[in-house]
Amino acid sequence: MFLKFLVPPVSKVIRHFSICQLPQELQTIQKTCRSFADRELKPVASDLDRTGQFPGDQIAKLADLGFMRITVTPEYGGSGLTMLALSIIVEELSRGCGSTGSIVSIHNCLYANLLNRVGTTEQKKSFFGKYSSSDIGAFALSESDAGSDVAALSTRAVEDGDSWILNGDKAWVTSAAEAKCAVVFATVNPSLKYKGIAAFLLDFENTKGLTIGRKEDKLGIRATSTCNLHLENVRIPRSNLLGTVNGGFRMAMEQLDRARIGIASQALGIAQGALETATQYAAQRIAFGKPLLNQASVQTRIAEMALKIECTRLLVRKAAVEIDQGLRATRSCAMAKWHAGETATFAAHNCQQIMGGMGFVKDMPAERFYRDARITEIYGGVTDVQKTIVAEHVIKELGVK
Ligand SMILES: Cc1cc2nc3c(=O)[nH]c(=O)nc-3n(C[C@H](O)[C@H](O)[C@H](O)COP(=O)(O)OP(=O)(O)OC[C@H]3O[C@@H](n4cnc5c(N)ncnc54)[C@H](O)[C@@H]3O)c2cc1C
CATH class of the missing domain: 2.40.110.10 (Butyryl-CoA Dehydrogenase, subunit A, domain 2)
Structure with missing residues (x-):
């Protein structure tokens, strides 16, 4: 399996985490996922969306790369990676196809990670053993x-x-x-x-x-x-x-913290895809004798998208590293998901706006980004609930109640 040879033990990855630059190993994973998304997902994402077909071939290839048991220990056929690595993988895949990003995220965060984390040895042997890593x-x-x-x-x-x-x-x-x-x-x-x-x-x-x-x-x-x-x-x-x-309830809440990192990463990937699509389109589209990219209002939209995406990435990676360090991280996970969901919707909206009529038709990915973004503000806990979680933590921290 690709990742087994590539990736150092979890502790080394955490120790080397820098807020500015990912360690070499994570950069390699990021590049692998990015080129997978460009090669295997972007060309089919629109068709998958139209037909509603499950991306079975793509999931099988991702399983071969070790991306369907990202945080599962190698003993049970996993890649033994961190939540930070999971976040990077889901972001890059979602940049190409929001559906594939969602499937990988939910399976890894809410099933494989949960079983690996709380299952008994017998349960892990049984369930990771009888099913292959591409089984959902x-x-x-x-x-x-x-x-x-x-x-x-x-x-x-x-x-x-x-x-x-x-x-x-x-x-x-x-x-x-x-x-x-x-x-x-x-x-x-x-x-x-x-x-x-x-x-x-x-x-x-x-x-x-x-x-x-x-x-x-x-x-x-x-x-x-x-x-x-x-x-x-x-x-x-x-x-x-x-x-x-x-x-069970406490277990579910702890697992939803982890799922929020996955969903926030999915949102981040959709937002990044929207930014790239909008910028490339604006560079080619001529209006009033010059590329759209030369219009100050278009540049402002691109800058605002980039700022929100950068803020989201920092929040998501902070939450992931906190989980990797064994912290509960509920507040950080809620903040990351809340901000990421709103950023995905914002970026997809601005991508559509920059593309004008072409943002409204299915020939281009903008309208799909817009539709795919919405779920990231709903599942894994709606945005309003994330705000309540953050408020409760802040009130407690400030000792107001
Ligand atoms: C495509 C999709 C996939 C999903 N996948 C899964 C899955 O795999 N497993 C799973 O278990 N669930 C899954 N869900 C369920 C999802 O997590 C819930 O839909 C979500 O938590 C919201 O619950 P609800 O739909 O009942 O909305 P409600 O709880 O009825 O909330 C509706 C609205 O009411 C308001 N509201 C509700 N409660 C509060 C509050 N406490 N504070 C402030 N405002 C509030 C908010 O505005 C909220 O948006 C999925 C949902 C969808 C749509």
Whole structure:
């Protein structure tokens, strides 16, 4: 596997992290992903978006490069890299295709990293062993009546001898149509509210009582599948409990911190793609006898996009390094996701504006950037919730309450 030979141990990467320049190893990963995005993603991104087809060939190639188990320890077939490396990989891939960036981000942050982090040796051997690195794992936390208020989830888990029986409906599960398995959250004791929630490993194939719903018809990231899961007396082995019986909510919140780094990186890549597209277009488009790029108002838009992107990159990398250093980093992850989502929307909007009519048609990627950007302000926790998290931390830090 490509990365195994290239990348030094995690501790070395963290020690060498500089706010101004990435260490050589990460620069190499960045270049590899950038050229992959240019070669394998940009030429097909528009078609994938139009057809809604899962990028299976591309995911298989990314798995060969070690990018589908980025932070998983080598013992379990992973690349043993950091969240900082994950951030760089997702950013570069999303620059080429927001859907592929989303699939890689959600699978790595919310399934592979979670299993690697909290799974028992047996669970890791079993799930990383029976599935190949190109096989997708999903994360089923949300329900139709429990999105931002996820503690209100009602899917029920009941012990029955050597099994757990799951009943309920999960909503909005990314990659559900292609996934081989998922981490599913359910309540073991509803009267305990969030303290009664637990997480379970669920195989998708040959599981009686599991129905995967239709694919949602979405505005953006159209090459990703998003489906409901219907669980009717689904029996899973007792050993598939992930973590502790009442520890699921905390586990989910800790994992969402990590997911926010992935989603912020996806947003960053979309924003960077929009900046590059707009600048290249403005250099070629002649209006009033000169390239658009010579117009002060166009330059201002480009400068504003570049500033917001640079700020976002610093925030995202700071959050990733904090996680890599073993810090909880909830505040930094929330700030990064909030700023990155707004930056992606801002950059895509300005890209469209600079391109005029060509920003509005499907011949050019601007309108796709615009549609793909929106999800980064919604999933993994809406922007308003990120603001609440930041405010709560600031109020506590200042000792105002
Ligand atoms: C394409 C897609 C993929 C997804 N993938 C997954 C997945 O793989 N796994 C998974 O578990 N979930 C997934 N989700 C679910 C996603 O995380 C939720 O949609 C999101 O957390 C928001 O929940 P909600 O849709 O119920 O909106 P609501 O919670 O109803 O919020 C709607 C709006 O109400 C306001 N609001 C709500 N609560 C607050 C608050 N506390 N403070 C301030 N304002 C508030 C905000 O303006 C917010 O935008 C996905 C969703 C989509 C659309």
